[in-house]
Amino acid sequence: MKIAEPTVERLVQYHRLLEQLYNEGQKVVSSQEIGEMLAFKASQVRKDLSYFGEIGKRGVGYHVEKLYRHIDGILASPRKWPIALIGVGRLGEALLGHKAFKSPKFDIKALFDVNPEKVGRKIAGISCYHVDDISDVMRKNGIEVVILTVPSSVAQECVDKIVQAGTVKGILNFSPLSIVAPDSVLIYSVDISVELEKLLFYLKHREER
């Protein structure tokens, strides 16, 4: 089963919404309601959920808790992911403070930077190492996932060190430059400039119509 990226994106969004509804005590939800809350078509919601094996009852909808647990199982991690963050600048620090990193799915084991005021210290309770020690520290800690928040100019250099470690399976890249790695390392890029450009393009496009 190969799942397309937009489907995974929607799956994660269903999961989050259902968690919210479940915590609020809602018992059932219709595809129309889900669609409205997430700005998807109801038909898309039904198609996605039936693809993952859940079919709502006509006129009733989906059982919130059951659907939540079902999607939770699909997204569940088989184990805690050992993670490192490289680049403890403003963006790196903002991410460290982000609720996403409080998830039980992963464990931030190491930070890396070049700033002498940061290297050798603990930041948010996590040891910060020099980027020169990436390969060593990654191997010692069995780091599998890296969050990369370094300036573009050093991004590829860091990736090369990460690849050299041999333990890393995925990189979440926030650097605005294209980076390359062998197929064994999955790169997933979030580029804030690209997101802004996309929004502006849509706004321009709307005005032109």
Added chain:
Amino acid sequence: MKIAEPTVERLVQYHRLLEQLYNEGQKVVSSQEIGEMLAFKASQVRKDLSYFGEIGKRGVGYHVEKLYRHIDGILASPRKWPIALIGVGRLGEALLGHKAFKSPKFDIKALFDVNPEKVGRKIAGISCYHVDDISDVMRKNGIEVVILTVPSSVAQECVDKIVQAGTVKGILNFSPLSIVAPDSVLIYSVDISVELEKLLFYLKHREER
């Protein structure tokens, strides 16, 4: 012409890559090369570029400068967008320092927060107002685009104030909760938790295969 989101995403990536190649003095580039650098199929590159009216020469490729200027024209802003950022916390400050915001396409005219140490001051040269004054300040400055980096608990409340201002056409939302606005306001969400979840899901999926 309705352009699908993944196409816009790729278009922005072509643009960035071509700018880089152009600045490096490269004269021609093939669809294979573009594909390799961006991890797209060469056939996808050819399809996308021909859709936007550019056809490469067989055995030669695309003229870098010409292609760059062509895509630049498609993405060009008709004018500078007046922008505001709401929520000058760690993420907000990281974004303010991000190179994306140094683009001539937009002009950050106002910041908003609730922190008395920030309200009434200038941060990175931009005036910071209280969130209670969102509608007023937005109207006075004709703000059209908002970057939203507030905690989830107050995101919808801020959106309601933004909508009330009546000048805002688009919101780039970094808050991890679903927010709603009338159709006249385009919401584009970047959720760091979702991006991480997606990466982990792909890694899990890879291991299972």
